[in-house]
Amino acid sequence: MTAAQSYITIRNVGKNFGDFEAIESITMDIREGEFFSLLGASGCGKTTLLRMLGGFETPTRGEILIDGQAMNDVPPFERPVNMVFQNYAIFPHMNVRDNIGYGLRKLKLSRTQRNDMVEEMLDLVQLGGYGDRKSDELSGGQRQRIALARALILKPKVLLLDEPLGALDKQLREQMQIELRRLQRTIGITFVFVTHDQEEALTLSDRIAVMSGGQVLQVDTPDGLYERPRTRQVASFIGTMNFLEGKVLSRVNGHATLGLSALGEIIMDAPLPGLSAGQSVPLAIRPEKIELLKEPSEGAVQGALELKTYHGERSYYQVRVEGHDELFSVSTQNAGRAKLRALEEGAPVWMKWHDDAFIVLDKD
Numbered sequence: 001m002t003a004a005q006s007y008i009t010i011r012n013v014g015k016n017f018g019d020f021e022a023i024e025s026i027t028m029d030i031r032e033g034e035f036f037s038l039l040g041a042s043g044c045g046k047t048t049l050l051r052m053l054g055g056f057e058t059p060t061r062g063e064i065l066i067d068g069q070a071m072n073d074v075p076p077f078e079r080p081v082n083m084v085f086q087n088y089a090i091f092p093h094m095n096v097r098d099n100i101g102y103g104l105r106k107l108k109l110s111r112t113q114r115n116d117m118v119e120e121m122l123d124l125v126q127l128g129g130y131g132d133r134k135s136d137e138l139s140g141g142q143r144q145r146i147a148l149a150r151a152l153i154l155k156p157k158v159l160l161l162d163e164p165l166g167a168l169d170k171q172l173r174e175q176m177q178i179e180l181r182r183l184q185r186t187i188g189i190t191f192v193f194v195t196h197d198q199e200e201a202l203t204l205s206d207r208i209a210v211m212s213g214g215q216v217l218q219v220d221t222p223d224g225l226y227e228r229p230r231t232r233q234v235a236s237f238i239g240t241m242n243f244l245e246g247k248v249l250s251r252v253n254g255h256a257t258l259g260l261s262a263l264g265e266i267i268m269d270a271p272l273p274g275l276s277a278g279q280s281v282p283l284a285i286r287p288e289k290i291e292l293l294k295e296p297s298e299g300a301v302q303g304a305l306e307l308k309t310y311h312g313e314r315s316y317y318q319v320r321v322e323g324h325d326e327l328f329s330v331s332t333q334n335a336g337r338a339k340l341r342a343l344e345e346g347a348p349v350w351m352k353w354h355d356d357a358f359i360v361l362d363k364d
């Protein structure tokens with residue numbers, strides 16, 4: 001990414017709390033208007049990074065620029081950002097209107113101006129007509145929208161959101177995800193969104209940074225992370241994946257033939273630079289890229305159905321293959337697959353794949 005495309009620039013940023021290194025060193029760029037997510041397990045440093053962007057924590061090393069301006073010595077209230085905190089606090093004793101307008105008190109605005117701005121925000125978060133409601137008379141999702149409106153009313157260039165939907169139940173969360181995406185598109189500002197929910201990150205984001213142990217493992221589009229994870233660690237964090245080891249048998253004209261021991265051979269349409277015959281390569285294949293058959297077929301690998309689970313639209317089949325330690329996970333759409341679904345556990349099955357469905361991973 002060129003310097004001109006980068007709106008938030010994070011350069012070698014690290015953070016220690018005493019002796020503890022919460023963030024080792026992170027370098028990445030976030031574009032203007034992007035819905036950018038930080039995704040990772042609890043304790044991986046998401047909140048810490050977000051707080052450094054907001055100015056609530058000082059980096060131990062490295063620098064942060066927003067819109068070309070060094071932020072290291074800029075206090076939170078002078079940054080073009082606002083933050084919705086992990087445990088969002090709205091004031092229960094205040095009505096909705098006063099909650100949303102809270103941040104405007106310090107600005108020299110007339111009462112009418114203030115009211116107009118609040119009304120505009122109420123409409124934006126689809127709470128028009130709720131201005132006089134007490135905040136403790138609202139649902140979780142409505143309260144969440146107040147927290148958003150309160151952060152947005154100051155018209156920040158960047159909104160930092162720390163697991164804003166974490167407290168909501170699944171159905172409401174999915175509804176709010178759509179709202180949030182619509183809101184971000186409508187106002188066109190940059191969102192930096194923290195979540196530990198991979199599905200949420202995939203659905204909402206333009207790009208995602210996958211974090212682990214104070215490091216960024218991969219920054220990519222949702223599609224890129226799913227289709228081309230670089231390492232086993234990233235691949236196991238996003239969706240379900242089968243892992244196996246290939247051995248380079250030969251390389252000719254930009255193609256490599258790999259041996260998969262019990263599973264035969266595949267020919268990859270990839271030059272695999274730096275690898276020579278005899279070396280091993282970590283490979284991965286998604287469950288939906290494997291075709292499951294109940295009859296033998298040319299080139300198909302035989303296994304036994306060990307477990308099947310029904311997930312409404314799809315079913316997952318765990319298949320054991322002689323000579324292969326881990327079970328294979330295969331998924332198929334259920335529509336029109338009644339015969340496959342009727343298979344008894346223990347039945348023989350056959351798996352088939354296109355060789356180019358395999359992903360070559362970096363060694364972790």
Ligand SMILES: Nc1ncnc2c1ncn2[C@@H]1O[C@H](COP(=O)(O)OP(=O)(O)OP(=O)(O)O)[C@@H](O)[C@H]1O
Nearest residue numbers: 017020022040041042043044045046047048049196
């Ligand atoms: N003020 C602090 N003092 C000491 N250690 C801290 C402090 N804040 C965070 N940490 C530690 O830094 C690490 C990263 O914390 P952080 O809050 O950034 O994680 P997170 O990714 O946001 O996790 P979660 O998903 O649980 O919110 C954790 O091990 C945490 O215990």
Ligand SMILES: [Mg+2]
Nearest residue numbers: 046047048086
């Ligand atoms: Mg956190």
